[in-house]
Amino acid sequence: MTVRAELLKNIRNVEPYVPGEQPQKRVVKLNTNENPYPPAPGVKEALANLDAADFRLYPDPASGVLTRALAENYGVGEDQIFVGVGSDEVLALCFLTFFNSGKPVLFPDITYSFYKVWAALYGIPYECPELDRNFRLVKEDYYRENGGIIFPNPNAPTAVYEELDFVEDILHHNRDTIVIVDEAYVDFAGRSAAELIDRYDNLIVTQTFSKSRSMAGMRIGFAMASPGLIECLNHVKYSFNSYTMSRAAQVCGAAAVKDREYFESNVRKIVTTRERVKGELEKLGFLLTDSRANFLFARHPEYDAGRLFEELKEENVYVRHWDDEKIGQYLRITVGTDEEMNVLLDCLKRRLQS
Template sequence: MGWEEKVRRVVPYIPGEQPKQKGIIKLNTNECPYPPSPLVKRKAAEFRTDELRLYPDPDASLLVKSLADYYGVKEDQIFVGVGSDDVLAMSFLTFFNSDRPVLFPDITYSFYDVWAELFQIPYRCPALDEDFRLKKEDYLSENGGIVIPNPNAPTGLYEELDTIEEIVASNPDSVVIIDEAYVDFGGRSALELVDKYENLLVVQTFSKSRAMAGIRIGFAAGSSKLICYLKDVKFSFNSYTMNAPSIAWGAASILDDGYFKETVGKIINTRERVKKELSALGFVFPDSSSNFIFASHKSIPASELFEALKQEGIYVRHFNKPRIDNYLRITIGTDEQMDELLTFLKRYI
């Protein structure tokens, strides 16, 4: 073994498949089916590549100011990173530093336990109830921190803000992270509570509702003290994580609020239509408030449907895990893409 005995070994996170062939319908990674704002396209066309010889602004000031103005918080209450995964990883490293277990649900974003293992953070995963709902009382016991995705992934269920606030208020000695990757598709954001609770950190991403998964932008909002600690860890790790195009194009996306709301509205309308169609085909699913539907068929196994769809060039996500191995997570695409999915399902079922 020798040197291998000293290697830090973890089981890595496995993202959704990224097929290389053309002409497929990709509904497996919750990407936005529409392009980013035209303002982003304009900024990209105007970007001077000779500026890439310079380091980017380590504070990402333009993007931070745009976010602070948009969400009505101070600039020292915003932290940005290379996608929300980067922001969350830094948050785990910064705030979860005790012998008490960090709490997050048993059915949730599967990167949480990877970070906990990587950073050697003790954790416990309270089980969601039979309807995949959070049991509030599970988060009122002693802990080393809490992470709750809202809406949850992969279930798509949103917990009311009153429930979230009670958990935050009941844990003044722990940092509570609310991961809101999908909140723009349904529900109230906990951002409105960050001035009320010093221990609350709200994390969002540009990868879903802002159609910018390929440029990697995420951010957190919280008390200035939380953000200061987060920056200290980040700048101890890497000073220049946000590249210059990300900063400029992210700020442009924030400016185009009309396009943002129009895009989100289209996805929500398509989601609600597809819910009715899937239900008529014999599917059951939690009432999604996200940009995907977590569906199980009453008689056909999810694994069979997954393979049949893949053969047809339609990619969805299947998790071979306890309690959810008979469900498919289906990203909401364009109306045309969803019609092709539904046409195949009608023929197959």
């Protein structure tokens, strides 16, 4: 479909995007880091209790019911929580709000691909220090002058987690710029930097309901930070869009947060499967990072990753692969159910031994 040249000169030019594969046939879908288990039973109940008649009213712009549930769960104040339509909305808004100094923002060269996109969108300069050869962040690279710092912990797609003292070193060396720790996968890893928000007024921690809370379909993410930073986020958000979180997302999200026991058991199952599959893959000759996420990042020294990716797809097993100089020999494999992982392992065994 074409647009006339005269009109085109008015239009933003972006790389045409090809949406991720959403196969229609029955497949083993290990390509988007979704949770293989349903959300907490309370979500079903909250959904059943929703009254469609209430949809005629605008939702609470402050998402009070969800904010309160999160504040209680994490033992922080309601004024230390900001919620949004997935952590993507929260993170984009953080870029817009906090990376305004004109100095380059720092994030790793191998990391979540949207950081570059949001920086470009808002005209924010950035620099990308390289990970070391073990895919570890080099913290000293983040001690130079900057307009802000962001990194995922665990990082994506490497799955590597840095302990809190590492995060704290970066915070300590950057007291006057904002440091965002994107903890989309932290529940599968270890301690969250959220426990540092009272000590570091330059820290923002973001998390998502899409992974450990099995709620990718409802689009819920949130940030935790000092009340001052949360207030800045609210000012910017309300200045151009008052209502984003639907009534359904707010009450279902709150229900998911309230069931800690289910949450913990869900995470535990995935971690157990992850560790088992990691061992099995190593037996097959794969080299893996010490994954602390709900996915594995693996390469085989004797098999081309692009070819393995295609071969798995032929057998209806979908994993993730990038045509990329630095990580093109890796596969990112979401941790599914044990049954799904066994299908994957069987496929790989057949391919690698044929």
